[in-house]
Amino acid sequence: MAPFAHARVNVDAITSNARLLRERAGGTPLMGVVKADGYGHGMLPAARALIAGGASWLGTAQIKEGLALREAGITIPVMSWIIPPGEPVGAAIEADIDLGVSDRAVLDEVVAEARRLNLPARVQLKTDTGLNRGGVSRGDWESVVEAAARAEERGLIKVSGVWSHFACSDEPGHPSIQAQLDVFHESLGIADKAGLTPEVRHIANSAALLTLPEARFDLVRGGIASYGLCPIPDLSVPGLRPAMTLESKIALTKRVPAGSGVSYGHRYVTERETSLALVPLGYADGVPRAATNKGPLLLGGRRRTIAGTVCMDQFVVDVEDDAVAAGDYAILFGDPGEHTDVPTAQDWADALDTIPYEIVTRVGVRVPREYVGDS
Ligand SMILES: Cc1ncc(COP(=O)(O)O)c(C=O)c1O
Incomplete structure (x- = not known):
């Protein structure tokens, strides 16, 4: 499986x-x-x-x-x-x-x-x-x-x-x-x-x-x-390749009316009728709770931002009217050389006022590492 x-x-x-x-x-x-x-x-x-x-x-x-x-x-x-x-x-x-x-x-x-x-x-x-x-x-x-x-x-x-x-x-x-x-x-x-x-x-x-x-x-x-991550955010190092891509299937989607409070504390409220997608990764998996309403991801070919509180095992994304379905993949961060518009660990670090070191080292033991390449 x-x-x-x-x-x-x-x-x-x-x-x-x-x-x-x-x-x-x-x-x-x-x-x-x-x-x-x-x-x-x-x-x-x-x-x-x-x-x-x-x-x-x-x-x-x-x-x-x-x-x-x-x-x-x-x-x-x-x-x-x-x-x-x-x-x-x-x-x-x-x-x-x-x-x-x-x-x-x-x-x-x-x-x-x-x-x-x-x-x-x-x-x-x-x-x-x-x-x-x-x-x-x-x-x-x-x-x-x-x-x-x-x-x-x-x-x-x-x-x-x-x-x-x-x-x-x-x-x-x-x-x-x-x-x-x-x-x-x-x-x-x-x-x-x-x-x-x-x-x-x-x-x-x-x-x-x-x-x-x-x-x-x-x-x-x-x-x-x-x-593949640069310790100096403004320094361009051509050829450096981020090695880790963190991605997850969408667990489910649902349609909700305008004014719906989303996730613990209702820290995000929908502005209009919209679709929500549930990503089954949370702070136990290394998605910092501080990414609440801040963490970027690529879903349905578009950059989105986490909607509401990051929970232990899951968070929600407002995908508006995009045709996102359960089983589609959300990419939290990866290599922009591989996926256009994908956020990087540096983008996460910028959004959370931290450094990319913390983003990659925190990915939890529950997230299996899958290896690609020949080395
Ligand atoms: C003593 C020492 N040397 C080297 C490194 C590697 O540093 P960097 O990841 O910034 O290359 C570290 C990382 O914290 C360290 O503690």
Whole structure:
């Protein structure tokens, strides 16, 4: 039985985006970021498609995501970087996963696990250059670097990378960008003085990869752009192909008189006699409730807007006198290169005052992913 709704993921689009990002980064090696289930696209298909497009590293937030890549037989370098206390650090060392270390306590935990396993850990030290989120603070950098250098001398770890993350790379020209690059250079100098020889130095996410050649270093981390969405709404990146299309069958239609209140709270009232179409996707499926009276979609060949409150499992569209019937498909977002006039995840983000990352990663587990393409 075919599902009535699905997120169709074009893996060839992901592969072609990876190729494009490598070109845009002047051939700098690409880490495909596949955290959060490949930004909602499915981690393993996304990982394979990225590798087919030339990604030579994969990045995940959580160790369990990195381990899942290894369990699936993926052997290229993998890095995982969110490591609260008690995470399976030992399993990550055994699986040859690079650990993004943001803190002295995590470094100590990794060194202790490496000693217990008698297996050197690959550590990528993260310097907080100004995001003030994860990463070793400027004041602690020297001492953490020295501790890492001592552990490296004893053969317990290899400092395989030094890295950081931008706060405002999606706002080209923002003064924090150069300030962060300056601190990154300073951090690299301190690591160099301590005798560390990282294989990779990296700071660029998609936005920096697309706009800042001076931020490329040895590796660029491509997340959102790998999935065909641009981190800078006003930047045109010819050739980037949105990989996900979210669509659903219409469950039913009905004719209602003028003045009918629609859905919970009657937040939409029909202006005249009209037809309503019911779309069986709701906030449990990742259609934000904030899309009430705002979310765009393509139905019956026309752009429409959600009418009234988005419920847990469904929402309504006013289709006026269009010949829409149960079983027809509504496309919430997709690739305008495939369907004329289709809204994009960026359109949803604009309508909801958010970013396209949130739109695609939120598509719920109840919505099956359907894969098309050869990668
Ligand atoms: C540390 C780190 N690097 C890279 C990325 C990828 O960023 P983007 O999706 O903007 O390319 C992220 C995503 O949030 C991240 O947290």
